[in-house]
Amino acid sequence: xxxxxxxxxxxxxxxxxxxxxxxxxxxxxxxxxxxxxxxxxxxxxxxxxxxxxxxxxxxxxxxxxxxxxxxxxxxxxxxxxxxxxxxxxxxxxxxxxxxxxxxxxxxxxxxxxxxxxxxxxxxxxxxxxxxxxxxxxxxxxxxxxxxxxxxxxxxxxxxxxxxxxxxxxxxxxxxxxxxxxxxxxxxxxxxxxxxxxxxxxxxxxxxxxxxxxxxxxxxxxxxxxxxxxxxxxxxxxxxxxxxxxxxxxxxxxxxxxxxxxxxxxxxxxxxxxxxxxxxxxxxxxxxxxxxxxxxxxxxxxxxxxxxxxxxxxxxxxxxxxxx
Amino acid sequence: xxxxxxxxxxxxxxxxxxxxxxxxxxxxxxxxxxxxxxxxxxxxxxxxxxxxxxxxxxxxxxxxxxxxxxxxxxxxxxxxxxxxxxxxxxxxxxxxxxxxxxxxxxxxxxxxxxxxxxxxxxxxxxxxxxxxxxxxxxxxxxxxxxxxxxxxxxxxxxxxxxxxxxxxxxxxxxxxxxxxxxxxxxxxxxxxxxxxxxxxxxxxxxxxxxxxxxxxxxxxxxxxxxxxxxxxxxxxxxxxxxxxxxxxxxxx
Amino acid sequence: xxxxxxxxxxxxxxxxxxxxxxxxxxxxxxxxxxxxxxxxxxxxxxxxxxxxxxxxxxxxxxxxxxxxxxxxxxxxxxxxxxxxxxxxxxxxxxxxxxxxxxxxxxxxxxxxxxxxxxxxxxxxxxxxxxxxxxxxxxxxxxxxxxxxxxxxxxxxxxxxxxxxxxxxxxxxxxxxxxxxxxxxxxxxxxxxxxxxxxxxxxxxxxxxxxxxxxxxxxxxxxxxxxxxxxxxxxxxxxxxxxxxxxxxxxxxxxxxxxxxxxxxxxxxxxxxxxxxxxxxxxxxxxxxxxxxxxxxxxxxxxxx
Numbered sequence: 001x002x003x004x005x006x007x008x009x010x011x012x013x014x015x016x017x018x019x020x021x022x023x024x025x026x027x028x029x030x031x032x033x034x035x036x037x038x039x040x041x042x043x044x045x046x047x048x049x050x051x052x053x054x055x056x057x058x059x060x061x062x063x064x065x066x067x068x069x070x071x072x073x074x075x076x077x078x079x080x081x082x083x084x085x086x087x088x089x090x091x092x093x094x095x096x097x098x099x100x101x102x103x104x105x106x107x108x109x110x111x112x113x114x115x116x117x118x119x120x121x122x123x124x125x126x127x128x129x130x131x132x133x134x135x136x137x138x139x140x141x142x143x144x145x146x147x148x149x150x151x152x153x154x155x156x157x158x159x160x161x162x163x164x165x166x167x168x169x170x171x172x173x174x175x176x177x178x179x180x181x182x183x184x185x186x187x188x189x190x191x192x193x194x195x196x197x198x199x200x201x202x203x204x205x206x207x208x209x210x211x212x213x214x215x216x217x218x219x220x221x222x223x224x225x226x227x228x229x230x231x232x233x234x235x236x237x238x239x240x241x242x243x244x245x246x247x248x249x250x251x252x253x254x255x256x257x258x259x260x261x262x263x264x265x266x267x268x269x270x271x272x273x274x275x276x277x278x279x280x281x282x283x284x285x286x287x288x289x290x291x292x293x294x295x296x297x298x299x300x301x302x303x304x305x306x307x308x309x310x311x312x313x314x315x316x317x318x319x320x321x322x323x
Numbered sequence: 324x325x326x327x328x329x330x331x332x333x334x335x336x337x338x339x340x341x342x343x344x345x346x347x348x349x350x351x352x353x354x355x356x357x358x359x360x361x362x363x364x365x366x367x368x369x370x371x372x373x374x375x376x377x378x379x380x381x382x383x384x385x386x387x388x389x390x391x392x393x394x395x396x397x398x399x400x401x402x403x404x405x406x407x408x409x410x411x412x413x414x415x416x417x418x419x420x421x422x423x424x425x426x427x428x429x430x431x432x433x434x435x436x437x438x439x440x441x442x443x444x445x446x447x448x449x450x451x452x453x454x455x456x457x458x459x460x461x462x463x464x465x466x467x468x469x470x471x472x473x474x475x476x477x478x479x480x481x482x483x484x485x486x487x488x489x490x491x492x493x494x495x496x497x498x499x500x501x502x503x504x505x506x507x508x509x510x511x512x513x514x515x516x517x518x519x520x521x522x523x524x525x526x527x528x529x530x531x532x533x534x535x536x537x538x539x540x541x542x543x544x545x546x547x548x549x550x551x552x553x554x555x556x557x558x559x560x561x562x563x564x565x566x567x568x569x570x571x572x573x574x575x
Numbered sequence: 576x577x578x579x580x581x582x583x584x585x586x587x588x589x590x591x592x593x594x595x596x597x598x599x600x601x602x603x604x605x606x607x608x609x610x611x612x613x614x615x616x617x618x619x620x621x622x623x624x625x626x627x628x629x630x631x632x633x634x635x636x637x638x639x640x641x642x643x644x645x646x647x648x649x650x651x652x653x654x655x656x657x658x659x660x661x662x663x664x665x666x667x668x669x670x671x672x673x674x675x676x677x678x679x680x681x682x683x684x685x686x687x688x689x690x691x692x693x694x695x696x697x698x699x700x701x702x703x704x705x706x707x708x709x710x711x712x713x714x715x716x717x718x719x720x721x722x723x724x725x726x727x728x729x730x731x732x733x734x735x736x737x738x739x740x741x742x743x744x745x746x747x748x749x750x751x752x753x754x755x756x757x758x759x760x761x762x763x764x765x766x767x768x769x770x771x772x773x774x775x776x777x778x779x780x781x782x783x784x785x786x787x788x789x790x791x792x793x794x795x796x797x798x799x800x801x802x803x804x805x806x807x808x809x810x811x812x813x814x815x816x817x818x819x820x821x822x823x824x825x826x827x828x829x830x831x832x833x834x835x836x837x838x839x840x841x842x843x844x845x846x847x848x849x850x851x852x853x854x855x856x857x858x859x860x861x862x863x864x865x866x867x868x869x870x871x872x873x874x875x876x877x878x879x
Contacts, residue, residue, distance in 0.1 A: 050667070056666050056667050056670060058670065115864050115867050115868065116867075118867055118868075118871040119806075119867065119871050119872075121666060122604050122608075122610045122666060122810065123806055123810060123872075125610060125666060125670060126610075126802035126803075126805065126806055127802075127806055127863070127867065129799060129802060130799055130802055130803050130806070130860055130863055131860060131864075133799045133860065134856075134857050134860035134861070137853065137856035137857055137860075138853055138856075138857055140853075140856070141849060141850075141852045141853030141856060141857075142849070142853065143849050144849070187438065187439055187441075188438045190441045190442065190443065191437055191438045191439055191440060191441065191442055192429055192435040192436075192437040192438075192440070192442045192445075193435050193436055193437060193438050194438075194442070195422075195425075195426055195429065195435070195442045195443075196426070196429075196430070196435045198415075198417075198418075199415055199426050202415040202416065202417055202418070203413055203414070203415055203416075205377075205413055206413040206414065206415060206485075207398075207430075208377075208396075208397040208398045208401070209375075209397065209398075209401065209406075209407060209409070209413060209485075209486075210401060210426065210427040210430040210431070210485065210488065210489065211398050211401035211402045211430050211431065211489060212398055212430050212435070213396075213398045213399075214398070217435070217436075220436065250795065250799065251795075254674045254677075257667075257670065257671060257674070258671065258674070261667070261671055265667075291682045291685060291686050292682075293678040293679075293681070293682040294678070294679060294682035294683060294686065296675070296678055297675040297676060297677070297678030297679030297680075297682065298675065298679055299675075300671060300672070300674065300675030300678070301657060301672050301675040301676065301679075304668050304671045304672040304675065305657070305660055305661075305672065
């Protein structure tokens, strides 16, 4: 019961953040918080297959980038008037681009997952990384959409007359999506599907022995995860108003993974803490030196070697991994 | 005679130059408890592996209820009514005993592509799970304990409960008595006796007391081949069997 | 025709470099069961060290030794401080810790050498060209790389097939417990295997300097391709690493050389160039996808 009260209070504080930031004279905080929220969605989506499914996917940034580029490409075509591939008209309506991003993310994840999940262990890790790199090169080579330089999305999408250029509105959209996705994940993780997924992580042989065709379940989880990550990418395109192949660089995949582990793997709120921690670390460390990754690297190693449970474990029972 | 539940025909499996299964032919009849015994290294585990589908044979066929299942995967065979226990128990160590059985019950009910309802609160899963645990003799209190805290004997009981969850039509038991003390073995024997006749079973065991108390028929596996098969007393008296196997056992 | 031969040789040369990296990686995967993302960092360190020594001393030999020594020393340090604690851990921990190493090394190199790439000049006797076939000149240095690579491949083959250490390596790839039971100090074996991998990576880095530029990030670029090689060739298999590396090297090089040209036949120049470049960089990954469809364990997996 106490959990719910604290969570509710946190949610209220999160919603009130833009006003608090204004009052404190630090309006830029809203932008940082938006960044954290969007990354948290991506990290949480990775956590579904990583924390609960035990699948170490090093290529999740591909879906983040694909979601972002869906918005970017559709926007570019809405400006130029020419339909994409000759048939799909461009649009700047979020109610269309967002589902489109989900579709693109889902289909890509389904294809890549179908191939990658034929392997396991070290091979799986390498293959997910390689496919993400392939997607990266694909977009680098698409000069028409900016190639290496990326694509500016000069105006964020339209959504029911809301002005997404307003930092607070954008933030609330990201926060709302995050809360919705976490709630959805909570249901998935506790459902029959979630139980099977956790079983696959713990002992795949045992799952086969009770008659579960594990490949199908891993693939479905992988696809859902890809869709959610693409949703984060679509939001990013609206927030940053810029998409580039860096969104799908393997280092981005690494960052998502770091967020998951920092926050506490296979906990629902862990990725949020992890995203906040990594963004926070970046801001504070880069205040000292431009070479802040030189410090982040060893910090990460130390955490992995000595403190695996993540930040959520600081909250005791909540961090027990039971979601 | 009625069609056998399980028919193994000319099964061969080689590892490098060694034939672990050497032209094996074996049958399990409806309702019977068929024991498979043999000295260490005879290839019993390899046979079980091929029957359940984890190991692909080099040649030969496996028929279950008349259907050729040689090409099917493990999970597919379980869906058809096969079930097995593992000698080294395969459990979900982070969960409780109840959760382990519940997952097996859930899997037996069909597909699990359901994303909404909380599975742990689903009575249609937990009720049968409780019943299965009671059947193998695990108490309600022990059921809620994390598996890692259970004793070896309790883990073996749990392993059996999980195997029974899909209401199997053939049960493969891979050394269910391994590592059990006298009292625990007795209890396990009683549980299996209660199942006898209702579910055909292929029992791989070293514990000779249990074998001769339980088995309707016994087959003896030596170097991947079946050298004798028949009622326990006949097998016990068979001179070739005594030579190959029983005389190696201390005290028999 | 001459162009084709030249491109084929380029492909072999690239393949040989990939082999040097893949051999170490596949041994470490296969024997130690550990995934090490920082393998590319050793390549980068070898390249930077050799480039720096070459610039300071002008001596090829010293540059070679410097690069190898740097890779070996850093490799041993990494194994002792970090990797040793990861042998028993799960893959996620290994990925994260070695990712942390990448951040550390990449930023470290930037601190030491700045963000600009280094270029290495070849000494006189290595910078000419030789006629491999009448009318087909080919750079001496690239031929040298191919020769070195083949030599190393032969040496590895000898080591693995003919020596006691090699037998342990082969056994360790499939039966870790058995090797332990033989009373072999598994830790020492691991350290040696890792050290060998580090040396090979460093050697590749030293040789890479004059051909490709030396920059931070070169390690990861080639590492991912190395992963593709290992996946195609098969985990734990040196033979697979060789064939996979040559296949990837040749396919990648030929695609880059010919894809845009071939596409110009069917579409206009700018589209062809764009699509060609994209296809060229994606090509080996599509090849990997194809191999995965048909042989999920690779073409020459170590285990049966």
